[in-house]
Amino acid sequence: xxxxxxxxxxxxxxxxxxxxxxxxxxxxxxxxxxxxxxxxxxxxxxxxxxxxxxxxxxxxxxxxxxxxxxxxxxxxxxxxxxxxxxxxxxxxxxxxxxxxxxxxxxxxxxxxxxxxxxxxxxxxxxxxxxxxxxxxxxxxxxxxxxxxxxxxxxxxxxxxxxxxxxxxxxxxxxxxxxxxxxxxxxxxxxxxxxxxxxxxxxxxxxxxxxxxxxxxxxxxxxxxxxxxxxxxxxxxxxxxxxxxxxxxxxxxxxxxxxxxxxxxxxxxxxxxxxxxxxxxxxxxxxxxxxxxxxxxxxxxxxxxxxxxxxxxxxxxxxxxxxxxxxxxxxxxxxxxxxxxxxxxxxxxxxxxxxxxxxxxxxxxxxxxxxxxxxxxxxxxxxxxxxxxxxxxxxxxxxxxxxxxxxxxxxxxxxxxxxxxxxxxxxxxxxxxxxxxxxxxxxxxxxxxxxxxxxxxxxxxxxx
RNA sequence: GGUCGGAUGGCCGAGAGGCGAGGCUCAGGACUGCAAAUCCUGCUACACGGGUUCAAAUCCCGUUCCGACCUCCA
Numbered sequence: 001x002x003x004x005x006x007x008x009x010x011x012x013x014x015x016x017x018x019x020x021x022x023x024x025x026x027x028x029x030x031x032x033x034x035x036x037x038x039x040x041x042x043x044x045x046x047x048x049x050x051x052x053x054x055x056x057x058x059x060x061x062x063x064x065x066x067x068x069x070x071x072x073x074x075x076x077x078x079x080x081x082x083x084x085x086x087x088x089x090x091x092x093x094x095x096x097x098x099x100x101x102x103x104x105x106x107x108x109x110x111x112x113x114x115x116x117x118x119x120x121x122x123x124x125x126x127x128x129x130x131x132x133x134x135x136x137x138x139x140x141x142x143x144x145x146x147x148x149x150x151x152x153x154x155x156x157x158x159x160x161x162x163x164x165x166x167x168x169x170x171x172x173x174x175x176x177x178x179x180x181x182x183x184x185x186x187x188x189x190x191x192x193x194x195x196x197x198x199x200x201x202x203x204x205x206x207x208x209x210x211x212x213x214x215x216x217x218x219x220x221x222x223x224x225x226x227x228x229x230x231x232x233x234x235x236x237x238x239x240x241x242x243x244x245x246x247x248x249x250x251x252x253x254x255x256x257x258x259x260x261x262x263x264x265x266x267x268x269x270x271x272x273x274x275x276x277x278x279x280x281x282x283x284x285x286x287x288x289x290x291x292x293x294x295x296x297x298x299x300x301x302x303x304x305x306x307x308x309x310x311x312x313x314x315x316x317x318x319x320x321x322x323x324x325x326x327x328x329x330x331x332x333x334x335x336x337x338x339x340x341x342x343x344x345x346x347x348x349x350x351x352x353x354x355x356x357x358x359x360x361x362x363x364x365x366x367x368x369x370x371x372x373x374x375x376x377x378x379x380x381x382x383x384x385x386x387x388x389x390x391x392x393x394x395x396x397x398x399x400x401x402x403x404x405x406x407x408x409x410x411x412x413x414x415x416x417x418x419x420x421x422x423x424x425x426x427x428x429x430x431x432x433x434x435x436x437x438x439x440x441x442x443x444x445x446x447x448x449x450x451x452x453x454x455x456x457x458x459x460x461x462x463x
Numbered sequence: 464g465g466u467c468g469g470a471u472g473g474c475c476g477a478g479a480g481g482c483g484a485g486g487c488u489c490a491g492g493a494c495u496g497c498a499a500a501u502c503c504u505g506c507u508a509c510a511c512g513g514g515u516u517c518a519a520a521u522c523c524c525g526u527u528c529c530g531a532c533c534u535c536c537a
Contacts, residue, residue, distance in 0.1 A: 011467095029537080037537090044537040073535055154466095157532075163465040164533055181534060205535065227537030232466085237534080256537070257468085263529060265536085294486090295476070300469075300530085307475055310487050314475095317486090320500075352477045356485035366501055370494095431496055438498080449499050456500095 003058060003346045005223075006298060008231060008253040009156055013348050016252065018222055023061045025217040026052065027250065029209060029226035029234065030066040030112070033093035034074040037100045038274045039292060039303065040227070040259040040266045046289055046392070047256040047297040047349075048225050049106045053390045054345045057337060065216045066109040067209060068094055071116050071202055076191060086192060087116075100276035103285035104292075105392045105399040111216055115208035119194045122203055122211045125245060126183055126196070134244035138174040141186025141199035145240055147179050153240055156253060157232040181237055183207045206237040213242070213249070220248030228255045229265075256297045263302070274303065286400045287312035290393045296352055318384065319395045320458065321362050325369060325381045328453065332396060333378050335386030345390065358387050415446065419455050422448075 003016045018024050028048045031041060048066075055062050070090035079086035101108070126143050129135035134150065137143045147153050153161060164179060182204040187193035193200035213221065219242075226235065235253065242249040258265050259274075266274060279288055282305070291311040295301040326332050338361070344354040365380030367373075388394040395401075418437055425434035438448045447460050 031537085032535085034535095039537095041537050047537095077535095157466065159466050159533070179534075228468085229532065229536045232532060233534045234536085258531080258537070260530080263469090265531060298468095299476085302475085304475090307487095310475065314486055317500095324500085350477080353484070356477075359485055363502080370501065426496080429496070435497075447499065449501095450495070451500075458500095 001343050001346045003055075004348055005252055005254060006348050008255050016222075018060070019220060019251065022059065023063070024055050024223065025063045025221035026055075026065065026223045026225065027209070027213040027217055027221060028064070028066040028109070028224075029230055030068055030109075031094070031097045032069040032072055032074065033090045033097060034072065034078055035093060036096040036275050036277060038259075038266060039276060039279060039288070040274075041097070042100050042104055042106070042276050042288075043259050043292045043301065044225075044227050044256045045101055045106045046104060046292045048254075049392055050293055050297075050351065050390065051223075051225070051254070051349060052107065053392060054349065057390050058342075058346075062110070063217065064107075064109045065111055065113065065213065067212050068097075068112060068114045069205075069208055070094065070114045071192065072205055090116075096277070102399075103276065103280050104289040105285065105397065106289075107392075113212045113216065115203055115212070118208060118211050118215060119203070121215050122184070122207045123196050125207065125211050125214070125241065126198075128245045129183070129241065132244060132246070135183060136176065137198035140174055141184075141201050142174065142182055143184035143196075143198055143201075143204075144175055144180040145183055145237070145244070146176055147181070147240065148177050150240055150244055152243075154232070154236055156236050156239060159232065181206065181233065183241065206234055207241060209234070209238050210241040210245075210247075210249075213238075214247060219246075221250060223252045223254060224250035225254045225256070228257055231255060254297075257300045259292070259301045259303050261303050266303070279308070283308060283312045284400075286393055286395060287315050290315040290391070293351060293391055293393065294355060297349060315393070318358070318362055318388070321365055321369075322381060322384060322395060323458070324451075324456075325365060325377055326396075327456070328369065329374060329378055329381065333382040333385065335384075335389045335394065336379075336382040337386045337390070338383045341383070341387050341390075351391065354387060354391075358384065361387070415441065415457050419448070419457065423455065 004013050005016050006013045026048070028044075031037065052062055052064050071086070075089050076086050079089045082089065126135060129145065130137065130143070135143055135145050147161065161179060184196065184198065184201050184207065185204055186199055186201045191202065193202055213224070224235070239249055260266060261274070276288070283291075288308070291308050292301065294311060338357070340357045341354050344350040344357065347353070361380050361383050365377055365384065368376035368380055385394055385396065389397070418441055422434045422437040425431070425437065441448055441457070445460050446457050449456050449458070
């Protein structure tokens with residue numbers, strides 16, 4: 001079965017055909033670094049990380065570009081508001097995003113270009129657009145793309161130019177058409193600026209992505225991704241710029257759906273509660289990732305703390321299976337890709353279907369464990385690890401080992417002492433004493449399980 | 464006004480003409496000194512009204528409700 005992906009441009013699921021056999025170039029619209037990341041932002045990161053991991057697991061050599069837009073109106077506004085330089089604002093939140101990506105085991109991109117590092121490429125792109133008659137500089141320092149000159153526009157969102165609500169702001173008088181959009185903005189006093197043939201200014205919102213995608217992936221590349229809300233205007237305008245310049249641009253457009261609360265799209269005005277840095281105080285990063293990744297990337301994910309906690313419990317069940325099995329096997333099998341899992345992932349990344357299979361595998365693994373069928377158990381563990389690896393949720397991944405709660409030898413030794421006391425009490429059938437020990441240990445957040453191989457312990461609150 | 468999604472059991476969440484997705488919760492059972500963990504069993508739904516069909520959660524028509532985008536969004 002070959003990989004098929006949903007393409008927003010065609011509104012269909014179709015076979016993925018790379019431009020160059022065995023290679024994939026992906027451009028993901030990353031953060032505009034003007035606030036800390038909330039789980040909606042990071043869902044996008046997780047969804048496309050799963051895509052990337054699956055492509056890599058399928059044998060593709062993946063070049064993954066995720067940009068940082070480090071100059072825009074909101075960043076400048078925030079700089080004034082916080083009384084710090086705009087570049088300090090950008091760096092502060094870029095770090096917050098980097099921390100969040102790391103906490104959720106989102107792989108670092110192959111390259112992470114910043115908009116301000118690609119002014120040269122933007123100016124070159126504008127020169128091409130002006131030369132081809134698709135852009136103009138009316139003399140005020142701005143540069144606009146003239147949308148009426150395009151042979152096609154708004155193909156991604158399937159809209160008609162005349163159906164758009166009129167923009168109607170007064171400062172647009174220099175535009176030839178009110179729907180022309182700014183490639184470049186003249187700088188106001190006190191704002192950062194870079195010199196161009198049309199005056200000092202700074203990038204408009206969309207130009208950076210066209211310039212950087214071309215710089216790192218070429219004129220035509222395989223996959224362009226981002227959130228649903230980027231379809232219009234951001235991606236339409238990227239297409240407009242790049243195609244007007246004569247580039248083929250992206251072959252496949254993929255868009256992740258939102259995390260919603262109370263049925264509504266999460267907005268930046270929600271406050272701090274759904275920021276990644278807050279949520280990973282409640283659940284571990286691996287559990288938050290599991291939750292965000294468990295819904296299909298094109299489905300809205302209705303956030304609730306109850307659902308998050310429930311999801312984390314389900315994940316711990318799988319984690320506990322791995323923990324138990326590896327203890328019994330005495331070794332850690334490497335992950336393998338089961339064919340059913342591959343089929344699910346090849347079907348437009350059908351993670352929910354993959355998770356249903358994973359549940360079955362864990363169940364059969366537990367049965368193998370009970371039957372002491374180590375051969376079947378090893379296969380099950382390998383399949384579980386293979387699946388979790390692609391999802392970025394393998395607890396044995398070194399990215400998460402630090403958060404693994406039961407790896408401390410000293411604690412293990414101490415608890416073993418207590419467990420020896422309890423075993424002695426059980427042996428003489430002094431259950432009052434043995435239960436007292438178990439209760440005292442439980443009060444510390446450590447659960448005791450008696451197994452045919454002897455007692456084992458696990459932290460329940462060690463996050 | 465234009466464009467595009469959605470409504471599935473107590474909860475989460477897939478599926479997209481025909482064999483009960485899966486998980487969580489709950490109830491019962493096995494196992495256990497008692498538990499825990501695990502396994503087994505049970506609960507089995509598709510917003511509403513029409514239509515097509517041998518067969519509709521799925522296709523068509525209509526209705527209701529919810530949401531998104533329309534030039535600062537993941």
